[in-house]
Amino acid sequence: MQVELYNKDGQVSGEIELQDDVFAIEPNENAMHQAVVSYLAHRRQGNAKTKVKSEVRGGGRKPWRQKGRGTARAGSIRSPIWIGGGTIHGPKPHKYSIDLSKKVKRLARKSALSVRAMEKNLIVLEDFKVGDYKTKEIAQIIENLKLDGQTVLMLIPEVDEKLFFSSRNIKKLNVSQADKITTYDILSHKKIVLFKGAVEKIVNTFSN
Numbered sequence: 001m002q003v004e005l006y007n008k009d010g011q012v013s014g015e016i017e018l019q020d021d022v023f024a025i026e027p028n029e030n031a032m033h034q035a036v037v038s039y040l041a042h043r044r045q046g047n048a049k050t051k052v053k054s055e056v057r058g059g060g061r062k063p064w065r066q067k068g069r070g071t072a073r074a075g076s077i078r079s080p081i082w083i084g085g086g087t088i089h090g091p092k093p094h095k096y097s098i099d100l101s102k103k104v105k106r107l108a109r110k111s112a113l114s115v116r117a118m119e120k121n122l123i124v125l126e127d128f129k130v131g132d133y134k135t136k137e138i139a140q141i142i143e144n145l146k147l148d149g150q151t152v153l154m155l156i157p158e159v160d161e162k163l164f165f166s167s168r169n170i171k172k173l174n175v176s177q178a179d180k181i182t183t184y185d186i187l188s189h190k191k192i193v194l195f196k197g198a199v200e201k202i203v204n205t206f207s208n
Helices: 029-042 102-118 135-144 161-167 183-187 196-206
Strands: 002-006 012-017 122-125 152-156 173-177 191-195
Touching (some): 029 102, 029 183, 102 122, 102 183, 161 173
Parallel strands (some): 002 122, 152 191
């Protein structure tokens, strides 16, 4: 699949070939759904906890005699029917994580990239280096590409501290290493800006 290659001035500088088995597959909605559900499940702490009757402090003695008062036959003030008592069937700490096979994860990410490519929301950008920690420079590039105001995920081939720190204050823009992205990352951003040097890295990571 041939797509246009842009420079940081927002001009088309040429074309680049994107591998069809990564950027032009038939999207698998089920795989993408599983990947997103798994990602969100891994983010849950799963540490919610309520105390049952035996764990609530107090209630060691019978509050009143069994018969003669015309009241309920209470055995403990920490019964679930009392205010301040224990909880019945309350939450307990447990893992919410859902494990997926590498094959499904890979298919989901390729499907998500293919969706963005089909929507014409995937932009390949020539590699560049940030001269200094300048947010203004990155903001200008986003404006040149006519992406300001949209959710943008910029995928770079390797760690670039200056680029990361220069872009972190720009609203709706996130920067990530190309081989570290998740399906959720791709689908939660409308536009994907892919560095030219990151294309090969994605192909090597996600291709069969």
